Amino acid sequence: MAAVTATAPAPPFRLFAVTVRRIVDLSPSFRRFTLVGDELQHFADNGFDQRIKLILPLEGAGITPLPANDDWYAAWRELPDHQRNPIRTYTVRQTRAVDREIDVDVVVHPVSGPASRWAEDAVIGSELVIVGPNAQHDGPHGGVDFLPPAHTDMILLAGDETALPAIASILERLPLTARGTALLEVPREDDAVCVPSHPGFDVRVFGRNGRPSGELLLDAVRETAPQLLRGAPATESTELTDVDVDSELLWEVPSDEHGGPAREATALYSWLAGEAGAIKAIRRHLVSELGIDRKTVAFMGYWRLGRSEN
Numbered sequence: 001m002a003a004v005t006a007t008a009p010a011p012p013f014r015l016f017a018v019t020v021r022r023i024v025d026l027s028p029s030f031r032r033f034t035l036v037g038d039e040l041q042h043f044a045d046n047g048f049d050q051r052i053k054l055i056l057p058l059e060g061a062g063i064t065p066l067p068a069n070d071d072w073y074a075a076w077r078e079l080p081d082h083q084r085n086p087i088r089t090y091t092v093r094q095t096r097a098v099d100r101e102i103d104v105d106v107v108v109h110p111v112s113g114p115a116s117r118w119a120e121d122a123v124i125g126s127e128l129v130i131v132g133p134n135a136q137h138d139g140p141h142g143g144v145d146f147l148p149p150a151h152t153d154m155i156l157l158a159g160d161e162t163a164l165p166a167i168a169s170i171l172e173r174l175p176l177t178a179r180g181t182a183l184l185e186v187p188r189e190d191d192a193v194c195v196p197s198h199p200g201f202d203v204r205v206f207g208r209n210g211r212p213s214g215e216l217l218l219d220a221v222r223e224t225a226p227q228l229l230r231g232a233p234a235t236e237s238t239e240l241t242d243v244d245v246d247s248e249l250l251w252e253v254p255s256d257e258h259g260g261p262a263r264e265a266t267a268l269y270s271w272l273a274g275e276a277g278a279i280k281a282i283r284r285h286l287v288s289e290l291g292i293d294r295k296t297v298a299f300m301g302y303w304r305l306g307r308s309e310n
């Protein structure tokens, strides 16, 4: 009888070793990094808000090698501080499997963290590692939180600059028949060049110009959401347990038990991401004040003012 060799199933996420191929300043606040690597032929192109992790080099130590299998995270945690590379979360802006390339748009923000420092210092040929969706995995990968019901009349997309790459990618992937509004608060008006249009969407971009983060976005949602809801039955005003955004993650993405949309149909589906304090205030407005069903809204704190992502 022939021997049967069992191969381990491919994991949904895997490590991809890449280098920087191109760096383009798209606008005053956005720098696009085109990352290239042979392994990217196996990078799954799921679009929408697909998130990835960047494992960033340490000054003087580069990238500490990690096992290519599922054990990489446990191995990373065991590393001594001086060898444990910082990890930060980003969005895939574009994928070109044929060229073995992906684009990541990084906000160049003045407060220095490992990722913003890397975005300042990286040059063509700089090395890093991506933790991303594995095309060889048989099944859903996870990491996509834009999960609208099959039938929705209107979509509300709202976010700050960290959510701009995701909102741009969602607008590009949605069918032309989709309808909705996209609200974006960005550091400067001229960052609007990074947002694509969609024939069914009213896309509005607000330049913060030094005002407190999230203020303009909350005002814009307050003005827009009741108009989008017009005629749609709101549920009873819902009691909310507030999340302490300084100690907990603000992340509520309604889905079914298979990771699909939570509802089959809804009048309005909302997707909101950005600074956790601002998203918390918007969440309170939509759910507690407007009585919108929580199962039709995805809320994600992408970063927290004054705290680093760890």
Ligand SMILES: Cc1cc2nc3c(=O)[nH]c(=O)nc-3n(C[C@H](O)[C@H](O)[C@H](O)COP(=O)(O)OP(=O)(O)OC[C@H]3O[C@@H](n4cnc5c(N)ncnc54)[C@H](O)[C@@H]3O)c2cc1C
Pocket (backbone or CB within 6 Å): 051, 088, 089, 090, 091, 092, 104, 105, 106, 107, 108, 109, 110, 111, 112, 113, 114, 115, 116, 117, 161, 162, 163, 165, 166, 301, 302, 303, 304, 305, 306, 307, 308, 309, 310
């Ligand atoms: C799912 C997901 C997708 C994301 N996609 C993107 C993306 O495509 N592009 C992108 O640029 N960001 C994206 N982010 C946000 C990014 O992960 C954070 O901004 C991250 O904190 C940056 O890491 P850092 O090392 O620069 O700063 P950290 O070490 O995390 O923080 C250091 C300091 O910088 C501050 N800070 C962090 N981010 C900002 C900011 N944007 N503006 C001003 N101050 C800031 C912190 O409050 C802290 O005080 C995403 C986050 C998530 C969760």
